[in-house]
């Protein structure tokens with residue numbers, strides 16, 4: 113579904129991603145871990161189409177298409193969803209209005225009829241139940257004044273409504289209480305299917321108890337320095353990242 | 369020597385127009401006009417070497433030939449006991465009060481266009497909310513500039529008795545796209561003790577018109593005044609809006625929203641005077657500028673000696689949708705008391721790139737994303753408008769004026 117090859121990206125002339133390889137197949141869940149500043153969010157944002165990063169080498173293929181050719185809105189309509197590490201507050205733009213515009217843009221692209229207000233509301237109600245998001249938040253401006261946890265839930269709520277094919281969750285678990293974590297995991301798991309894929313960026317093994325990954329990758333200094341099964345996450349939890357510093361300097365050692 | 373004595377032959381001879389009116393109407397109005405005319409003769413039209421007019425050039429007004437218009441404002445709404453209409457049709461006792469108050473707030477010194485308005489005074493629209501009047505139906509005053517190069521001198525007097533509550537919308541419209549009218553408008557608002565008044569001023573004149581406005585209000589003890597100044601039209605717009613907080617516990621909130629495009633120019637000058645202790649004022653004027661348009665905001669706050677425990681906030685955020693648009697913004701604080709909290713802030717920025725990306729990452733078109741953000745920016749002001757029909761109407765008008773390709777990234 114997603115194939116990242118030797119991806120290099122820089123910002124203001126500083127190279128952040130230094131040759132990333134990642135292969136995600138439909139039906140899989142991948143976890144990306146790694147120390148602060150290793151480039152996890154950069155990778156997520158480049159996949160979503162943020163143009164502040166300059167891609168200097170490599171390729172990203174999504175469902176056979178050259179993803180780097182597409183503007184961000186086109187990627188979203190093709191089924192890519194990024195849950196932001198830092199969801200943006202947009203004062204004055206109503207959450208429901210925004211979500212309806214987003215959903216209908218995607219539906220239109222897929223040749224589906226746009227949902228009217230009634231059908232949209234029904235869908236929203238159904239998803240609200242899964243995510244346990246306070247309905248009041250829907251009537252407020254997008255993320256404006258939301259608590260940290262509310263913002264993260266709102267990301268997952270949007271994901272549930274937009275039902276993407278590839279969801280990239282950037283530290284959606286950070287700052288969540290244990291109940292919220294379970295709820296978010298439930299939302300993510302309900303998206304799991306043989307046709308969809310999920311990439312979760314996280315610092316904690318805890319989330320991976322709820323969203324069990326097929327593959328775990330460790331990013332350090334803009335490279336994938338290790339890949340493995342879910343047991344790798346446990347190992348990292350125990351040992352931390354002190355070992356990567358020696359490895360990051362060397363060539364990437366990838367398995368799986 | 370006065371500057372108005374010898375207008376260029378192609379310009380409007382305001383003096384001659386004043387003389388045409390000289391023997392019209394009752395004594396008091398003739399005296400009023402004569403007094404204002406004397407002020408206008410002393411001051412003349414302003415020019416850009418004057419500090420207060422440096423950023424706004426009135427050459428098209430000074431050099432334009434305008435013909436007096438006789439369109440009358442349409443006034444409606446009100447409710448129990450509220451008097452609305454033309455001053456000379458009011459019952460004698462109301463007229464007597466109104467005559468005394470007319471011109472008492474909007475001083476002419478330093479305001480040549482207020483003097484000009486007075487020197488050509490003809491009709492006065494009068495709104496009287498009697499003492500204790502409950503908030504009734506919305507009062508609307510609609511001024512329509514005459515066609516072509518018309519000269520319009522609307523004058524409004526709003527009197528709110530102690531404890532009165534109400535909402536008033538005053539709008540300036542017309543002429544059509546070809547019109548090059550000139551309007552010099554003055555509105556005075558006198559709010560007594562514990563009043564609760566909301567005043568919405570909407571300028572949506574045609575794209576070729578020139579609009580100079582003045583609003584001057586006074587708020588008595590414990591009174592609350594909310595004003596919203598929405599500027600959507602005219603080639604050139606300048607509004608001086610002042611509020612004097614004249615009794616302890618008085619407060620005012622002044623909202624403003626201006627949209628400029630093409631080569632239009634909008635100049636907002638506010639002046640809030642804290643005359644006594646324990647008053648609060650808040651101003652939020654927001655600008656949205658595109659193309660090669662220009663805007664000015666000068667927000668003056670005066671805290672008089674002894675006006676302790678004054679609380680005053682002012683902000684002027686501007687959104688520039690084009691590299692060629694310019695905004696000049698300046699606070700002017702004159703504080704003569706020591707126990708004062710006074711804040712001010714102005715920002716000039718473009719659409720937030722993070723927000724644009726966030727919206728686009730959800731599948732929303734860049735143009736639509738840009739429009740949403742601009743609407744959101746304006747929304748902070750429009751959402752505070754408590755009259756649903758007016759809010760919806762303005763949202764629609766604002767959306768219609770937004771540039772189409774604001775959100776495209778490079």
Ligand SMILES: Nc1ncnc2c1ncn2[C@@H]1O[C@H](COP(=O)(O)OP(=O)(O)OP(=O)(O)O)[C@@H](O)[C@H]1O
Nearest residue numbers: 123124126128147148149150151152153154155197
């Ligand atoms: N505008 C910028 N200019 C220079 N460096 C930047 C810029 N933006 C990001 N970086 C750098 O890029 C590196 C990678 O950042 P990124 O946000 O991708 O890390 P991360 O792995 O997501 O970290 P975290 O775990 O803290 O979220 C960091 O060292 C960061 O400082």
Ligand SMILES: [Mg+2]
Nearest residue numbers: 152153154197
């Ligand atoms: Mg990150």
